[in-house]
Amino acid sequence: MNRTNKEYLVLAMLGLLQIGFTSCEHESERKPPNVLFIIVDDLNDYTGAFGGHPQVKTPEMDKLAASGISFTNAHCNAPICVPSRNSLFTGVYPHNSRDFGWEKVFEQPTLKNNKTLFELFRENGYKIMGSGKLLHFNNMDYWDEWGVDINDYGPFAFNGKETVGHPSVPEPFRGIGAVNGGFAPLSDVPTFHDSISGGNKTGWAYRGGDDKFLDYVDEDNRDLMPDELHAQWAAKRIQEMDDAKFDQPFFMGIGFVRPHTPLYAPKRFFDMYPVEDLELTDILVDDAADTHYASVYSKDFHHSRNKGPKYYKYIKESYDGDAELGLKHFLQAYLACISFVDEQIGLVVDAIDKSRFRDNTIIVFVSDHGWQMGEKDYLFKNSLWEESTRIPYIIRTPDIIKAAKVDHPVSLIDIYPTLVDLCGLKGDNRKNESGAKLDGFSVKPFLENPETNEWKGPDGVLTMLGNGLHQKGVFDQSYTLRTKDWRYILYLDGSEELYHDKIDPYEWENLASNPEYRNKKAELKNSLMERIKK
Numbered sequence: 001m002n003r004t005n006k007e008y009l010v011l012a013m014l015g016l017l018q019i020g021f022t023s024c025e026h027e028s029e030r031k032p033p034n035v036l037f038i039i040v041d042d043l044n045d046y047t048g049a050f051g052g053h054p055q056v057k058t059p060e061m062d063k064l065a066a067s068g069i070s071f072t073n074a075h076c077n078a079p080i081c082v083p084s085r086n087s088l089f090t091g092v093y094p095h096n097s098r099d100f101g102w103e104k105v106f107e108q109p110t111l112k113n114n115k116t117l118f119e120l121f122r123e124n125g126y127k128i129m130g131s132g133k134l135l136h137f138n139n140m141d142y143w144d145e146w147g148v149d150i151n152d153y154g155p156f157a158f159n160g161k162e163t164v165g166h167p168s169v170p171e172p173f174r175g176i177g178a179v180n181g182g183f184a185p186l187s188d189v190p191t192f193h194d195s196i197s198g199g200n201k202t203g204w205a206y207r208g209g210d211d212k213f214l215d216y217v218d219e220d221n222r223d224l225m226p227d228e229l230h231a232q233w234a235a236k237r238i239q240e241m242d243d244a245k246f247d248q249p250f251f252m253g254i255g256f257v258r259p260h261t262p263l264y265a266p267k268r269f270f271d272m273y274p275v276e277d278l279e280l281t282d283i284l285v286d287d288a289a290d291t292h293y294a295s296v297y298s299k300d301f302h303h304s305r306n307k308g309p310k311y312y313k314y315i316k317e318s319y320d321g322d323a324e325l326g327l328k329h330f331l332q333a334y335l336a337c338i339s340f341v342d343e344q345i346g347l348v349v350d351a352i353d354k355s356r357f358r359d360n361t362i363i364v365f366v367s368d369h370g371w372q373m374g375e376k377d378y379l380f381k382n383s384l385w386e387e388s389t390r391i392p393y394i395i396r397t398p399d400i401i402k403a404a405k406v407d408h409p410v411s412l413i414d415i416y417p418t419l420v421d422l423c424g425l426k427g428d429n430r431k432n433e434s435g436a437k438l439d440g441f442s443v444k445p446f447l448e449n450p451e452t453n454e455w456k457g458p459d460g461v462l463t464m465l466g467n468g469l470h471q472k473g474v475f476d477q478s479y480t481l482r483t484k485d486w487r488y489i490l491y492l493d494g495s496e497e498l499y500h501d502k503i504d505p506y507e508w509e510n511l512a513s514n515p516e517y518r519n520k521k522a523e524l525k526n527s528l529m530e531r532i533k534k
Helices: 005-029 059-065 081-090 117-123 226-243 293-297 303-318 323-353 412-423 444-448 515-533
Strands: 034-040 069-071 127-132 156-158 183-185 203-205 216-218 250-255 263-265 361-367 393-396 404-406 461-465 478-482 486-490 496-500
Touching: 034 323, 059 323, 059 361, 059 393, 069 444, 081 117, 081 412, 117 127, 117 250, 117 412, 127 226, 183 323, 226 250, 226 323, 263 323, 293 303, 303 323, 323 361, 361 412, 412 444, 461 515, 478 515, 486 515, 496 515
Parallel strands: 034 250, 034 361, 069 404, 127 250, 183 263
Antiparallel strands: 069 393, 156 203, 361 393, 461 478, 478 486, 486 496
16 A cells, blocks of 8 residues: 555654654663762872873773773862862862861761762662771761771881881881871881880781781781772672662762871882882972962961971981982882772772673762872972872763863862762752752763863862861961962962963962963952852
């Protein structure tokens, strides 16, 4: 039977409608994506994918970057653990919450009225699982399931009475203490004379000593370190859910502490980086001369803000005035710990990739802040310069067609709204009206098109350097604004620094007093002040 053109047109339209209905039905049945969230501690851009150090070996992080979107100009919003993580997991800027120090997120006057990312995911029907260091101060009420019950920077050198700096580290650096005064391979088991130990057991121990030792015989006969335990728990749990055909969407957060100090890791990772072969980052002699950090911290800063210059001074003195040699010994341990944690990251990511969850799991990988390796006579975090604020930042979604890099500045504050966007989360980020509104912007446009000009976020990243627990004023803190090409710093005493990062990536020349850049400085300062005043 012959059909008229009109009949063919009607049939075609009915077919398109049927496809549309089928597509909508498919969309309605699509399951919410799972989320694997991985955060490490104190990692700057020393990964192969981010090019921070030419000798670093990070095959697992590089592999993840090769399957996702890497944000190469990403920064923290506070260059130290507590306020950085509080801000990340609540989506609220530190200056908006007045979180300037070391308060627990569930006790901080503003943030206790906000929902953490974990709580919002749970409200949306997700199973919430975690292990390791996520928030600096954990709250077990956030979790449906918790992994390994250890959240410790250790093991530490234990002298029979207390944890101390490692005995192989020369003084005065060793005297800094158990956390920051230690770097050595696990094979260098700390030993102490009976006059110190009092005849008690010494070696590798966690806080509390006694029965909390890490026993070490050799590389193949030793207890696992906390990061290894967290990774193995996560990998095992993913496999268990896969085997059980687990069907509820899940959020799994894993927090690794390395390369946070003390810089201890198995010997094979130290062997990757012979001290005599190491290269230091380019460091300008007297680079601190045109900066203002020292004048600020010596007068007004909380005591913890003095550490960077002091640690640099001590590492130099510990190696007979040879700062380069001291930094290379420290760098060896830092790189070893990076490669160590890289292996743990690979274990967890591989577990996802070998499971049926691979095609419906978002992976986020970030650090809480960076670290300075002697630049500007500074060995620590918690400054407003590039090395302290810049972080690795990778997001992989199941529908990414091609891996890419994005050089537009983004920050940790954007993670919360991004996951809300990607996972279709419903509900307010606040528990009540005393909570702060959600800051940041979803980076989903960059995930869909890395070259997009449609992102609604700002042109620069705001980072705050807090002045401790007791100075609560927004303008009693120090800030930096990092745009694509520039960095502007405003310290709490009004002193300024300005760097043209596009042509001066090491931030060697402070242009703040140069009249040629008066207009640029004013432009960036106005932008920074507008952000703070909101």
